[in-house]
Amino acid sequence: MSGMNLTLKVWRQNGPSDEGRMVTYKVEDVSPDMSFLEMLDVLNERLILAGDDPVAFDHDCREGICGMCGMVINGVAHGEQRATTTCQLHMRHFKDGDEITIEPWRAAPFPVVKDLVVDRAAFDRIIQAGGFISVPAGSAPDAHSVPVKKEDADAAFDAATCIGCGACVAACPNGSASLFTAAKITHLGLLPQGQPERDSRAKAMVEQMDLEGFGGCTNTGECTAVCPKGIPLDTIARMNADYLKASK
Amino acid sequence: MAVTGAVLVLFLLGHMVGNLKAFFGADAFNHYAEWLRTMGSPAVPYRVLLTVVEIALVVAVVLHMWSAVSLARRAAQARPVKYAAKRKSQANGYATHTMRYGGVIILLFVIWHLLDMTFGAVNPKGFDADPYDRLVAGFDPSRWWVTLFYVVAMIMVGLHLRHGLWSAFQTLGLAGGRSYGKLKAGAALVSLVLVVGFLAVPVGVMIGVIK
Numbered sequence: 001m002s003g004m005n006l007t008l009k010v011w012r013q014n015g016p017s018d019e020g021r022m023v024t025y026k027v028e029d030v031s032p033d034m035s036f037l038e039m040l041d042v043l044n045e046r047l048i049l050a051g052d053d054p055v056a057f058d059h060d061c062r063e064g065i066c067g068m069c070g071m072v073i074n075g076v077a078h079g080e081q082r083a084t085t086t087c088q089l090h091m092r093h094f095k096d097g098d099e100i101t102i103e104p105w106r107a108a109p110f111p112v113v114k115d116l117v118v119d120r121a122a123f124d125r126i127i128q129a130g131g132f133i134s135v136p137a138g139s140a141p142d143a144h145s146v147p148v149k150k151e152d153a154d155a156a157f158d159a160a161t162c163i164g165c166g167a168c169v170a171a172c173p174n175g176s177a178s179l180f181t182a183a184k185i186t187h188l189g190l191l192p193q194g195q196p197e198r199d200s201r202a203k204a205m206v207e208q209m210d211l212e213g214f215g216g217c218t219n220t221g222e223c224t225a226v227c228p229k230g231i232p233l234d235t236i237a238r239m240n241a242d243y244l245k246a247s248k
Numbered sequence: 249m250a251v252t253g254a255v256l257v258l259f260l261l262g263h264m265v266g267n268l269k270a271f272f273g274a275d276a277f278n279h280y281a282e283w284l285r286t287m288g289s290p291a292v293p294y295r296v297l298l299t300v301v302e303i304a305l306v307v308a309v310v311l312h313m314w315s316a317v318s319l320a321r322r323a324a325q326a327r328p329v330k331y332a333a334k335r336k337s338q339a340n341g342y343a344t345h346t347m348r349y350g351g352v353i354i355l356l357f358v359i360w361h362l363l364d365m366t367f368g369a370v371n372p373k374g375f376d377a378d379p380y381d382r383l384v385a386g387f388d389p390s391r392w393w394v395t396l397f398y399v400v401a402m403i404m405v406g407l408h409l410r411h412g413l414w415s416a417f418q419t420l421g422l423a424g425g426r427s428y429g430k431l432k433a434g435a436a437l438v439s440l441v442l443v444v445g446f447l448a449v450p451v452g453v454m455i456g457v458i459k
């Protein structure tokens with residue numbers, strides 16, 4: 001069976017100071033069972049054999065849990081398939097003859113390193129500002145020693161599934177990092193261990209987020225829609241509530 | 249955004265109810281206009297409370313616009329390089345994407361509206377006429393383009409609040425969990441009531457129910 005023939009328009013940028021441009025490539029015989037990244041692997045093998053520079057893109061786990069593989073596909077972060085990372089996006093969602101535009105996350109705090117690879121260290125600095133709990137380390141406590149309400153445990157766990165991929169920022173018309181930051185604040189703020197630093201955490205993380213140059217949230221909901229983990233918008237309301245309380 | 253928006257929404261609700269007095273005839277409407285100026289008397293001198301409300305509204309509008317402009321500027325700074333592919337909206341909600349230009353249309357409308365009904369500068373009857381006469385003259389069928397502009401502006405207000413109302417709850421951290429369905433439905437309902445309530449009067453004048 002012969003596969004699909006696709007036209008790719010890919011952002012190529014040699015380095016942070018290069019201007020960058022869209023370059024068109026043809027990829028032939030793409031199997032519908034390939035993942036999006038495997039399709040790019042096919043392109044890259046061909047480029048390498050031809051002595052060209054392969055398209056740089058980030059990836060690690062290729063199973064939807066590390067958050068490295070972000071790219072904007074046809075104007076949508078991680079592609080139009082809902083709740084799916086690029087590595088878990090399969091070529092069966094495309095058809096023969098399709099033209100696919102592939103771009104890096106676009107945000108000033110996420111500078112392009114090369115081609116589709118961006119530097120998401122801004123997220124690390126937001127975490128460093130308050131995304132932790134201070135506990136005297138020792139041997140792990142007994143699992144049942146601190147009771148947690150079932151609803152809280154569920155909501156905290158849902159928030160904790162954020163993989164820090166940055167799709168929320170890429171999709172936001174304001175370039176805001178609110179969903180990511182709110183996911184971390186919610187995850188810790190719902191659990192008993194997160195209570196002592198709850199207010200200072202929200203304040204420090206929100207301030208760091210603004211300092212990094214992310215935009216302000218206007219509740220467009222574009223972030224939740226593209227989030228591969230479906231982090232809900234109410235995390236942002238919780239972040240706002242904690243932040244307002246801390247600023248009083 | 250949220251706090252100043254809330255002030256403006258409260259104003260709009262009151263303003264709409266007041267406008268509907270036009271359906272009860274010239275006296276009811278003119279009395280209402282007079283009452284606005286004598287609110288609180290004799291404890292408070294003539295027009296003092298009204299002036300306080302007017303100042304509060306101007307402050308709210310200016311701060312609201314200032315927040316809108318700074319949000320837009322931050323957004324532009326956060327994404328200096330635009331996407332080549334047109335960004336497809338993945339969240340439902342047309343209203344959400346009309347906030348900025350819709351707000352500008354509303355502002356232009358507010359300026360016209362003040363020149364028309366408050367100062368009478370662009371009103372056929374001018375400043376010296378009764379409020380009711382200004383109203384009826386303003387929406388005369390021969391001035392259909394004015395009425396049309398009012399209709400467009402009110403639809404923009406409706407869209408603005410359809411997003412803005414629930415968005416304000418979210419901004420203030422008052423939304424959560426299962427409340428979104430109700431909040432969004434409530435926002436849609438209040439927006440609809442405001443649009444219908446505001447449009448009833450101009451349309452009433454145009455079709456001759458108010459004359």
Ligand code: HEM
Binds near residue numbers: 251253254317
């Ligand atoms: C003067 C012209 C106006 C401009 C330029 C303007 C612009 C904006 C913008 C850009 C936003 C933020 C968008 C967002 O949150 O998604 C907004 C929010 C809002 N606006 Fe306006 N607006 C104007 C007039 C009004 C009026 C007359 C009202 C009240 C009836 C109003 C009520 C609101 C509310 C309640 C919000 C939501 C606040 C929040 O999200 O926290 N606005 N406006």
Ligand code: SF4
Binds near residue numbers: 167
């Ligand atoms: S909130 Fe969702 S989209 Fe944003 S970084 Fe976390 S997993 Fe990615």
Ligand code: FES
Binds near residue numbers: 062086
């Ligand atoms: S490569 Fe790990 S999430 Fe896609």
